[in-house]
Amino acid sequence: MSHTVGIRQAQKLKTRQALLDAALRLLEHQSLSSLGLRELTRAVGVAPTAFYRHFADVAELGVALVEETLGSLHGLIGAILAETGDAEVRIARTVDLIARHVREHPAHFRFIARERHGGVGPVRAAIAAQLDAFTEEVATALGREPVSAGWSEEDLRMLAGVYVEHMVMTASAFLSAQETGEPGAPEGPAEEQVARTARDRLRLVSLGRLHWPGRDAGR
Amino acid sequence: MSHTVGIRQAQKLKTRQALLDAALRLLEHQSLSSLGLRELTRAVGVAPTAFYRHFADVAELGVALVEETLGSLHGLIGAILAETGDAEVRIARTVDLIARHVREHPAHFRFIARERHGGVGPVRAAIAAQLDAFTEEVATALGREPVSAGWSEEDLRMLAGVYVEHMVMTASAFLSAQETGEPGAPEGPAEEQVARTARDRLRLVSLGRLHWPGRDAGR
DNA sequence: GTAGTCAGTGAACAGTCGTACTCTGAGTTC
DNA sequence: GAACTCAGAGTACGACTGTTCACTGACTAC
Structure with missing residues (x-):
């Protein structure tokens, strides 16, 4: 095979999914427009800035959730x-x-x-x-x-x-x-x-x- | 007649309605759970604390809007x-x-x-x-x-x-x-x-x- | 093996937030 | 007209917000 996913990208996808999952859990009791970026990253256990490696916005994360x-x-x-x-x-x-x-x-x-x-x-x-x-x-x-x-x-x-x-x-x-x-x-x-x-x-x-x-x- | 509304209560109802109207205007581009109490009172032109004279919560204001x-x-x-x-x-x-x-x-x-x-x-x-x-x-x-x-x-x-x-x-x-x-x-x-x-x-x-x-x- | 990439860190920024206080003064009641 | 009520003002508080920047160090490509 040409190349597997790569440890690097695999980890990235993993935290990305963790962000999506945590967001979904937090959104059971509030709506997206009131979901804080810090609140979300805190729930996942990563630094607030790590969020920007995956999404530019909370809106962009929302769109990803819709696709999922x-x-x-x-x-x-x-x-x-x-x-x-x-x-x-x-x-x-x-x-x-x-x-x-x-x-x-x-x-x-x-x-x-x-x-x-x-x-x-x-x-x-x-x-x-x-x-x-x-x-x-x-x-x-x-x-x-x-x-x-x-x-x-x-x-x-x-x-x-x-x-x-x-x-x-x-x-x-x-x-x-x-x-x-x-x-x-x-x-x-x-x-x-x-x-x-x-x-x-x-x-x-x-x-x-x-x-x-x-x-x-x-x- | 026994008594009219009273200047006092009339003014109170007026600001209450102003709060409801401003809320409705702000809510066109966001949802209630992200509507800030200060943001709302700022739009009306009253002090943040004045809000509490009419509603205990933003939720209570929301219920009033539903009735209206x-x-x-x-x-x-x-x-x-x-x-x-x-x-x-x-x-x-x-x-x-x-x-x-x-x-x-x-x-x-x-x-x-x-x-x-x-x-x-x-x-x-x-x-x-x-x-x-x-x-x-x-x-x-x-x-x-x-x-x-x-x-x-x-x-x-x-x-x-x-x-x-x-x-x-x-x-x-x-x-x-x-x-x-x-x-x-x-x-x-x-x-x-x-x-x-x-x-x-x-x-x-x-x-x-x-x-x-x-x-x-x-x- | 070495140079480069880049996901995630941590500190610092200028704001905004809700709420607890005290205070004022116009409207009310007697 | 004096005593009272109470809608709203003003200040202050600690906590939280999104975003910036320089940084580390495990992974990758050559």
Whole structure:
């Protein structure tokens, strides 16, 4: 092989990741615009100046966190949609997927929900870009289905937007549900309630989709 | 009359309102958890200690802002729902109402969108309480309509939640749309695009509502 | 093996922060 | 008109903030 990562760069990446992890932990109880650079480096155990070796801003770190959280999710929803055509199964799988992801990475999703409309511009833009990409993915996936015959591009994007928006709000609902119970509990009753409502909402949208006027004639 | 407000209390209320207004202006570019007490009093033109005569915390001021923004909106949606039964008219009026309110009080709605998942617990709770109240209002208003025959209480609340959630996200979409154009412009093309998508989403939900299985037989 | 790179250190800078004090003087009450 | 109340001013405090600079020393490239 040409060259391994190198001890040097490996250590650098390690502290960089430590910064990201500590930031995520600190951001559970505050928002990014109030996260101090010193507070963060203190939590990691490095000198304040070490921060600048990795990020120019706290905003830049925020953008990196957005990539880390949402970047790995691409293709996941498309996979579910391609997996089966049965609406009920699809709805159940989607909600389960969201529930599991939120349970495994609560801090990540709390961060996204908090900073989506937060005070740091670049982070807001990064989240919006990721969500737009999701919408585009869902739209093309939906467009491939036979049910979507006769749907305009704009209507497809509208529908995809509804689904993406629904996923975000469901994730946020799971977050508030699980902070009601203990963090170690396997599954609280509040979570099951959220899941049921989320499924019902998806059913509602699904029904609307089936009767959308665009498929027969122009409205 | 027994007694007017009194010069004393009137002045107090005036500076209190000045604090709220200045806070709202400062919060357009940052979030509440990073809003400094001194920064705020400096903007108003009073001594830092004067703040304590009105609020114990920045959080308490935030809660007051929530009341000011959402407290005046109760009954508004119910009025629209009672006004006409025609779905298309109702949808148009709702979206227009949101557009107008957001255009008239952009800072208020930005504040709500930002702090709904923000870092200040009491403010989050206050917003959630207000939105829950809205959901309850919408649910009872919907329940009075003949279309809702056979709907369970839970399903009604679910549907009402969809509407409330939709209003919040539409308001937020209008905000991002109008910050694209100049603030003085009467109505940008981006705003009309948002309005069209919002109406389509409402139509979609409306269609789903009409075909909800609960109205005929248990599913 | 030697010269160079560069992640992280530590001290120092000029600010800002929240809050505790005492004090003042206009508005209120009798 | 005298006694009282209380919104706001002013000062002072210790703690914390982001950023700069020169520095060390383990790793890297030749």
